[in-house]
Amino acid sequence: MSTHSIQQENALRTARFLISMGHMPSDVLANPLIPEEFREWVAKELEKESNRTFEKAKVIATAADSADWLDGVDRDEWYYWPTLRSYLLGVKNRPRDSVASLDDASDTVLRQLRPPGTAEFDVRGLVLGYVQSGKTANFAAVIAKAADAGYRLIIVMSGVDNGLRRQTQIRLSKELTGYSNNPHDAVPLPPSGKQxxxxTSDDFDGDFEPGRASHAALQGSEPVLLVVKKNPAVLKRLKQWLITAPSGAKKNLPALFIDDEADQASVDSRGSIQTEETYDPEDPDYTSPAVINGLIRELLLIFSKRAYxxxxxxPFxxxxxxxxxxxxxxxLDLYPKDFFIDLPKPKGYFGTEEFFGRFDPGNDEKVFGLPVLRPVEVEQIAALLDDGELTDSMDEAMVAFVLGGAARxxxxxxxxxCTMLVHTTHLNLKQGPMRAVIEEHWRELKDEWRYDRKGGLLDRFQKFWDEDFVTTSGRVNGSPLHKxxxxxxxxxxxxxxxxVREVNSAAGDVLDYEKEPSLKAIAIGGNKLSRGLTLEGLLVSYFARRSLQYDTLLQMARxxxxRLGYHDLTRIYSTGELLGWFADLALVEHRLREDMQIYQQVPGITPKDVGMRILRHPAMKVTGSIKQRSTTVTVESESYSLQLEQTIHFPLQDLVRLGLMCERNRLAAIELIQKIGQPVRLEGKEYAPMWSDVGAAPVVEFLRAFDFEFTDSGCVPRLMADWIEEQNHHGGLVNWTVVIRGRETMSPKLGSVKWLPESVGFVHNIARTRIKGSNSLGVVTTAGDEAFGLxxxxxxxxxxxxTQGGPKSLNRAARMVRDSSSGLLILYPISRYSGYDENSSPAxxxxxxxxxxxxxxxxxxxxIGFAVSFPGAAKDRPSSSYVQGTAKWTQLI
Structure with missing residues (x-):
């Protein structure tokens, strides 16, 4: 950056810090610490940050009884979060809107816990983020706020090796605990009484050892932090140390467990499938949980006040x-019984959808990815791995790294x-020879540039720059073009x-950006580069590690x-198969988050009531087979083509809810009728006023306004409205017949409809009884009703x-002959006296x-009930197959 730009950024950094300390923006801009020549620019940047809105986290939670506990907490005496907030604004130079989003999202998580003064609690939840998207930032903020609120013991389980544990420890040391020498890039050491x-320490081998710990700390007022790896020996040491602590401390100590990368090692892959009610101590087939899973659960049980x-x-x-x-x-196992939280995608984040795009065959929705993908032939991967051959694709990737790094x-x-990732195998034996090939070619490139660039390399670089980089940057909005x-x-x-570094357990090379903040490296590795470890400034990825599991493949996408500022310079070299699989996984992630958004809109729904469904792939598995041992597979058409949908469930055992529903639906029906004009009454069917040539819009509005019993997963009006609008794009369901299906003759007991406008005339109520002991009517339609409008x-x-072997009912046959452009909506006015007149009284x-x-x-x-008769679709959706756990997905809205 230029000196002028650096001075601008420092002025903005100072302004953010001063505002975080409580100073008014107008006073800050007049402060001598902000140079006069930068004040106008700083003011504009601060205004932009103030005006930007941020997306809220999505929440499915049981904490209705404790959702407001945080609102009652006096934050005036808080120390850890205000300090972290000032650090993010003033030292890390984070935009104010970004920090405000973190503040809001961490509050959302903390609200799902219990007040630390509660006598006993056991909370278990799951926070869903994006790969390398800032999950650590969220749980660091949650830890800071939990400590401010009164949580005293925080145990962070991070990764399964020393490198990942250390990475997390250093991050939390900088953002929470500080250091005694108060370095400029960390929060200040807290004052006495707050330290x-x-x-555990920042050292590579700084994991938990009882000899470095004191039980006395568990009985004091200052918080305790441990960052441990998910390793059996470490967790056993920690468990034993905690068991031997004074019992009073364990009973009264509010403990918070953070499980980073909670799908790795923490999920049971061995134990017997059983509930507390079905547990049989004499069962000869009983199997205890997998070691790490069992140890985590046993650690939780040590405390009376625990949150996980x-x-x-x-999260599959x-x-x-x-x-x-x-x-x-x-x-209990680690199922997130109390809450699911889906964190918003951060501004400037590039994930599966951003890189690979997304196509939804259900509705033809397309999202285009960045034009930075470069397919590699499988044969070239084999030649590199098996024959030690420097292939054309690897040579091109290395040139792309040179040019991308120079452009930065x-x-x-x-x-x-700046980093280049080479990840083609998990085998250390093959990574060593590959390093030798790449390192030799890198020396050749350097030597040719040093001594003989005009012999052809300069022209080659220029040709590649003009044909690849200039073209690509020109297709990415806002990217600068360079000569x-x-x-x-x-x-x-x-x-x-x-x-060139080989990062695996055999070679011993490491990527330590703390010690080498400007590191430029070609990193060759496998498992150590496959999860958790952040590759700073990753420009070029040469990736060919084939995995058949969703979670493994996504986590390897380092x-x-x-990537803002250089996203147009990134390149991903991989096989066509893998590039396609990543695009498919973008749809998997999208559908999962769509379901969470649907659940969030239904009050009272908890993770114990419903589960997430995970879209299946024809070639890949959702996760390891053993982790799917209690799952079921469902196939859903997700189509209303040739379907009859009717309202058969009403909350008949909750009459207050029923009263509200009936009033809403009465108003929705009146509004529909007022919009569609005057009906006709056909000869022989005078009992059923009918409207023809009705547009789709009033029907869609009616369905969206119609209140329904959300346990009725088969009849969801708002989903039907979505289907109609989708079909409209293809010329389907643009013309509707609307009918109010009254009783052929009047029954004095059942009466007539009282809510219809006078212009419609009389309509007699019909009778529909319910199935005994349930809220279901079973059916509302009558044979032949679907012939209306034909x-x-x-x-x-x-x-x-x-007569020719087709459907035996006229209703089904009517659906098959109705034109795809036409739909039928039938309203059924049902008398409260159903079951009391002579014709409907149950025997x-x-x-x-x-x-x-x-x-x-x-x-x-x-x-008021309704039925919608759908013809064959103008453009149908394909069927989709989903994996579900023991908590089932339910279509609620």
């Missing part, structure tokens, strides 16, 4: 945990870290700075993250179908019952 007890939050971007295995799984030693320097990011001659001075300097020729065609011993035990009571209501 953290840290029983799993964080992951690939966690969603499929049996939701009442029980073990006599370990207790040209854009002012000279000191920014090759401006790039040339940066190429050699970049190449000289690059090192190119996800924040022409004479269509009726004859339907009857012909019935003794019948499975039917009247609608109401006391139809003359003040809470009994006439009902």
């Amino acid at each position: 953290w007890h840290k029983f 939050i799993g964080y992951t971007a690939t 295995a966690n969603i499929l945990i049996p939701h009442e799984q029980y073990d006599p030693v370990a207790g 320097a040209l854009r002012g990011e000279v000191d920014a870290p 090759f001659e401006d790039l040339v001075p940066h190429i050699g300097k970049f190449m000289e700075a690059v090192e 190119w996800y993250g924040y 022409t004479v020729e269509q009726v004859k065609a339907a009857e012909l179908l019935m 003794p011993g019948s499975a039917r019952a009247p609608l109401f035990a006391n139809p003359d009571g003040g809470e009994a209501r006439d009902l």
Whole structure:
């Protein structure tokens, strides 16, 4: 960056910090710390940040009884979150709107916990983020606020190796605990009485050891922080140390467990499938949980006040945990019984959808990805792995790394870290020879640039820059276009700075961006580069590690993250198969979050009531087979083509709810009738006023306004409205017939409809009894009703179908002959006296019952039901197959 730009950013950083300390923006802009020449620019940037809105996290939770506890907390005496907030604004230079979004999202998580003063609690939840999207930032904020609110012990389980544990420890040390020497890039060391007890350290081998811990800290007022890896030996040491702590401390100590990458190692892959009620101590087939899963559960049971939050971007295995799984030693499993939270996608984040695009065959929705994907032939991968051959695709990827790195320097990011990822196998034995091939070719490229660039390399670089980079950047909105001659001075300097490193347990090379913040590296590896570890400034990825599991494949996509300013310079080299699979996974992620959004809109729904469904792929598995051992597979057409949908469920056992529903639906029906004009009454069917040539819009509005019983997963009016609008794009369902289907003759007991406008005339109520002991009417339609609106020729065609081996009912045949452009909506006015007139009164011993035990009571209501007859679709959706756990997905709205 130029000196002027650096000074601007420092002025903005200072302004953000001062505002975070409580100063008014007007006073801040007049402060001598903000140079006068930058004040106008700083003011505009602050205004932009203030005006930007942020998306809220989606929540499905049981905490209705405690949702407001945080609102009653006095934050004036808080220390840890205000300090972290000031650090993010003033040291890390985070935009104010970004910090405000973090503040809101971390509040959302904290609200789902219980007040630390509660006598006993056991809360378990799951927070869903995106791969490399800032989940650590969220749980750091949650930890800070939990400590401010009174949680005293925080145990963070991070990764399964020392590198990932250390990475998390350093992050939390900088953002929460500080250091005694108060370095400039960390929060200040808290004052006496606020300092953290840290029983794990930033060292590579700084994991938990009892000799470095003191039980006395568990009885004091200062918070305790441990960052441990998910390793059996470590967790056993921690468990034993906690068991031997004073019992009073364990009973009164509010403990918060953060499980980072909660789908890795934490999910049980061995234990018997059983609930507390079905547990049989004599069962010879009983199997205890997998070691790490069992130890985590046993750690939770040590405390009377405990909260467990799993964080992951690939929640498939966690969603499929049996939701009442029980073990006599370990207790309940880690199913997130209390809450699911879906964090919003951060501004500037690039994930699966952004890189690979998304196509939904259900509705033809397309999202285009960045034009940075470069297919590699499988044969080239094999030649590189098996024959040690430097292939054309690897050579091109290395040139792309050179040019991309030089372009970042040209854009002012000279000191920014830059990385190239080479991940083609998990086998260390093959990574070593590959490193030798790549390292040799890198030396050749450097030497040719140093001593003989005009012999062809310069022209080759320029040709590649003009044909690939200029073209690509031109297709990415807002990306600067550079001339090759401006790039040339940066190429050699970049190449000289690059090192080739082999990152695995055998080679011992590491990527430590803390010690080397400007590191330029080609990183060759496998498992150590496949999860959790952030590759700073990742420009080029050469990825060919084939995995058949959703979670494994997504986690290996280390190119996800924040790429603003150089997203047009990134490149992903992979096989066509893998590039296609990642695009498919974008749809999997999208559908999962869509379902969470639907659930969020239904009050009272909890994770124990319903589960997430996960879209299946024809070639891949959702997660490991053993983690799917209690799942079921369902196939859904997601289509209303040739379907009859009718309202058969009403809350007849909740008359207050029923009264509200009936009033809403009466108003919706009146509004529909007022919009569609005057009806006709056909000869022989005078009992049923009918409207023809009705447009789709009033029908859609009626369906969206219609209140319904959300346990009726088969008849969801708002989903039908979506289907109609989707079909409208293809010329389907644009013309409607609307009918009010009254009784052929009047029954004095059932009466007539009282809510119709006078212009419609009389309509007699019909009778529909309910299935005894339920809220279901079973059916509202009558045989032949679906023939309303058919022409004479269509009726004859339907009857012909019935005589030629087709459907046996006229209703089904009517659907088959109705034109795809036409739909039928039938309203059914149902009398509250159903079951009390001579024709509908249930016979003794019948499975039917009247609608109401006391139809003359003040809470009994006439009902309005409806049926929609859908013809064959103008454009149908394909069927979809889903995996579900023991908590089932339910279509609620």
